[in-house]
Amino acid sequence: MSTIKSARVDRRGALVHSPAGFSDFTAFTTASPAKAEILAVFIGFIVVWTFFYTVTEAPVPVKHDMTEAYAWGQEFQLGYHQHPPFWAWLCGLWFRVFPISPMFFSALSATNAAVGLLGAWYLLSCLVSGPRRVACWALLLLTPLYTFYAYKFDANIIFLSIWPWTLFFFFRSISQPGLSSALGLGVMVGLGLLSKYYVFLPLAGCFGAALVATSGRRWLASCWPWISVAVALLTFAPHLVWLVQNRAPPLHYLGSKLGAPWPDVWHRALRAEGGLCGMMLGVLAIVAGLTLLTPRGARTRVCALSRDQARMVAVLTLTPLVLTGLSALVLKTVVMDEMMIGVVPLAPLLIMQFFPGCPPLLLARVSLCGAIVLNIGAVVVAPAYAYWRVAHQHGWLRQVPVQEIAQEATDLWQRHVPAPLTYVSGSFILDNGAAFYSPAHPHSFVSHDFSQALWVTPQRIREHGLLSICMADDMICLQRAASFATAQTQQLPVTLSHRFLGYTTNPVAFIVVITPPLAH
Structure with a gap:
């Protein structure tokens, strides 16, 4: 000073x-x-x-x-x-x-x-x-x-x-x-x-x-x-x-x-x-x-x-x-x-x-x-606290690997659909989480609900397609994703874990639902 x-x-x-x-x-x-x-x-x-x-x-x-x-x-x-x-x-x-x-x-x-x-x-x-x-x-x-x-x-x-x-x-x-x-x-x-x-x-x-x-x-x-x-x-x-x-x-x-x-x-x-x-x-x-x-x-x-x-x-x-x-x-x-x-x-x-x-x-x-x-x-304490969260907090083992599933689902979309990923939806935390973590940073279609995402319309979903990331046991998410399905829709099972400092969380099962644009 x-x-x-x-x-x-x-x-x-x-x-x-x-x-x-x-x-x-x-x-x-x-x-x-x-x-x-x-x-x-x-x-x-x-x-x-x-x-x-x-x-x-x-x-x-x-x-x-x-x-x-x-x-x-x-x-x-x-x-x-x-x-x-x-x-x-x-x-x-x-x-x-x-x-x-x-x-x-x-x-x-x-x-x-x-x-x-x-x-x-x-x-x-x-x-x-x-x-x-x-x-x-x-x-x-x-x-x-x-x-x-x-x-x-x-x-x-x-x-x-x-x-x-x-x-x-x-x-x-x-x-x-x-x-x-x-x-x-x-x-x-x-x-x-x-x-x-x-x-x-x-x-x-x-x-x-x-x-x-x-x-x-x-x-x-x-x-x-x-x-x-x-x-x-x-x-x-x-x-x-x-x-x-x-x-x-x-x-x-x-x-x-x-x-x-x-x-x-x-x-x-x-x-x-x-x-x-x-x-x-x-x-x-x-x-x-x-x-x-x-x-x-x-x-x-x-x-x-x-x-x-x-x-x-x-x-x-x-x-x-x-x-x-x-x-x-x-x-x-x-x-x-x-x-x-x-x-x-x-x-x-x-x-x-x-x-x-x-x-x-x-x-x-x-x-x-x-x-x-x-x-x-x-x-001084920050690194030690981060290590403690991983090594000693049992709740950490039960976390959802949001970043990993966002990356994996984006890769699956790019392998199966010759069009950019524009809209994503899914289970709670996965829709907005995928919007943030996906390299494509798509628009979030929250809970497959037009009233919660007024920037999304049925016409835009038809034109750009929809990627849905559902927890495997989330029947509501899977049913909502199915309501947008077409003849080209694919359901792909994925199981992932989160890793940090050599520690691994419990595996979590997902269903990735890919609905390409109607033009494709």
Whole structure:
């Protein structure tokens, strides 16, 4: 790091003169780092976690939600069967630029988390400064939200990057009302709406946070929120038109998830809520521990936030937790574990409010040291963890060899059909998985169902043919593949295993169904 302004902060958080030669690390915890230093930190984060994800996930196929994002992103639709399109668009654009490989999926996940951490850094600047800002940011990094949980790039994980920037423009709109803040907030809300309708729950927290603060109520009474709403609706409008034209498939999908059994509803809701709270226990332990270890006379009694700010932070952090649990119970739907992990970037700051005696400089140093150790440890531990997954996890032996069957089925198509492979379908995870892993990168015809893949039509299947990859015991897949059969259709049995570091998984039997184009 380059040298930062020579200053330090005492145990109470006050700036005092620093002697010459004071370390760059200490300067980073006490002053505002330069943009070049911030950029270096976030590039380093991307490199570290791209490496970690690439190495630790090498023994297994890319997660289903991620191959789904890739398959959808190929099509650039205004909407999809389950969700709005923004996160799939990002994935599609990413792989227009970078090679289609698991390593660059890891890089996409790490970049998404880094963009969110950058947003959190600027968001915190609206509320705190100096060592408190560094401490809150480093504590956020010490949770698994932006590291270990960030790999699964999907409609939930995209909020790691979207929501901190949404809150940044929200706070800036209240503290510095103006056109640029209103436009920024509107665009970010629009992108949230284009990612997942779940965004309405944390958005309710923004409305509640504005109500509990004097400046927020003044903002609500002005024209600026309406400008933000107009921009958000304009951003969301293309998808809204698509919803009307296609009879709102995502809403039908949501309807299919309602009415789940009560044991499943309670179990998943408690697991999601408890899991998120559990992730914050480390932050609580650090802040509370440092407070207890600090002599009473050395403790600061200056609260980091004003009363209005503290109320806003509490409402913004707790509203998604409360409303997510309530919606699960009211709608009898199963809550996914990762739903809330992207919408609580202010949780460490909220925890710090309960411990005003914690010395901010000491907390910043400890938290930043912890973040550095975490990143170094991730690099060091990654190869050992990858080996452990293969050598000692019995579940690894039962995995489906998605990459191998995608390659083998593509080879079979090319040997039997004198036409390029354009459409692929199959059993769950195999359709989108084959779209990603096949060298031909065909379009995914999800579950042989036109309603789930609106970019596919019967005419296109007749013109280009269809490759179906079914598990040998998946009768539903085989029946659906048979519904597209012609006189030239072939069924070829294939049995494959996945190999990694000299270890081999249990063999899996497949049926590859090749239906050539009618012209051939």
